[in-house]
Amino acid sequence: MAVIAQDQGVAASPAEGITEAPKFPVMMVFGLCALLLVVFGALRWYQNEYSFTVGLDYFEPEFQTYWMTLFWAQLGVLGLVGAIAVPYLWFTRDTSLNVTPQEELGRYYMILSILAVGGLILYFALNIFTEADAAWHQVTVRDTDFTPTHIILFYGVLPMLFVGVVVAFIWIHTRMPDFKDRISIPLAVLAAGPLLIAPNLGYNEWGHTFFYAEELFGAPIHWGFVTLGWAFLGIAGFLVQCFDRMAQLTEIVGEPVKQEV
DSSP: OOSSOOOTTTTOSOOTTOOSOOOOOHHHHHHHHHHHHHHHHHHHHHHHHHHHHHSSOTTSHHHIIIIIHHHHHHHHHHHHHHHHHHHHHHHTOOSSOOOOHHHHHHHHHHHHHHHHHHHHHHHIIIIIIHHHHHHHHHHSOOSSSOOHHHHHIIIIIHHHHHHHHHHHHHHHHHHOGGGTTOOOHHHHHHHHHHHHTHHHHHHHHHHHHHTOOOOOTTOGGGGGGHHHHHHHTHHHHHHHHHHHHHHHHHHHHHHHHHHHO
């Protein structure tokens, strides 16, 4: 049984006057990627510049100035974005979702664009900052869970990714006709992944602080993190849903052009 049944009544006929398919928002993708590169580059520079100079002792005043200030700033900004975006998307939703096929297809292009940008965030989270976190804890003695690498990774980069996933989940289910009054199971699994690993994250940090100092990738204390990897596999099912609908919309949007030719 399909996860989401296709609503054949939605976008059943092309809107009048529409003869061109929507364009992929290339400039938006490049703009967001450039912004992320600047943000992540600045965080990586900050980490490299101040970790070993003022980031070794949590109880030093300099640590509070340089690192805990960053900690609260990150959580404050991301929390504010989530607190504003989620209710805004919900209360401004269109309950009828009577959009033209061209507009709906353009929104699918927007979804693919956001997924591409999210892939860049995931790359930095897993390859740059996670590796830096493991290397840091192999050469220093942690006296707190709020280490320099943790502050950037667990309280900055990953929350950015998680807030983005939740906001995207709500936007898709309130702006896309094919997901109206339904829930995409693959996307729900993807969005729930970060919440499902939260208990293991707490256990991991507690364990590393008290009884397991080594940062071995395959250590039992890390096994719970595989849940996040499994959750990300849900993106495959969601893409199948998107491409299936896009194929239908492409035929509808292209009909006026075929008739003119």
